[in-house]
Amino acid sequence: MTLKLWLGVLLGVSMTLPVLAQSPLQVSDGHVRLPVPGQTKAAAFMQIHNATANDIELSSIQCQCASRVEVHSHRHENGLMKMRREESLPLPANASVTLAPGGWHLMLLDWNTTIRTGEDVQLQLTFSDESTQLITLPVKSVFDGGEHRHSHHH
Numbered sequence: 001m002t003l004k005l006w007l008g009v010l011l012g013v014s015m016t017l018p019v020l021a022q023s024p025l026q027v028s029d030g031h032v033r034l035p036v037p038g039q040t041k042a043a044a045f046m047q048i049h050n051a052t053a054n055d056i057e058l059s060s061i062q063c064q065c066a067s068r069v070e071v072h073s074h075r076h077e078n079g080l081m082k083m084r085r086e087e088s089l090p091l092p093a094n095a096s097v098t099l100a101p102g103g104w105h106l107m108l109l110d111w112n113t114t115i116r117t118g119e120d121v122q123l124q125l126t127f128s129d130e131s132t133q134l135i136t137l138p139v140k141s142v143f144d145g146g147e148h149r150h151s152h153h154h
């Protein structure tokens, strides 16, 4: 077996998720927004409610629909709205966090462009307390709704 093949095997093994506790968090109102035409970055929005007495962080996300999923935020810097990659998404105790255009969101890189509007995708969320949650999100067009006309500039 070649070294390259072995690496593939090792990566494949490390990507299988261990069986972890189901997270106590409630995820609602989620959807994935397809990339704008010609682009490969989709975004996921949702609301996450942490009804526990502990601060938790969303630390990693995996999806077969994208090669990598990042936590992003928008912040004002010198009067400009800037998107930046964050290590994790803070979920304070007894609070809800909304991921929405112009704020926190999940960025799905190298989106699988065979997935279309109306389909569902599954995201595996892993939290700082080592719990996990599998969520199913509907896929919407970037032109859908129109309530948040907002473009991503990376």
Ligand SMILES: [Cu+2]
Pocket: 072, 083, 105, 106, 107, 152
């Ligand atoms: Cu982003």
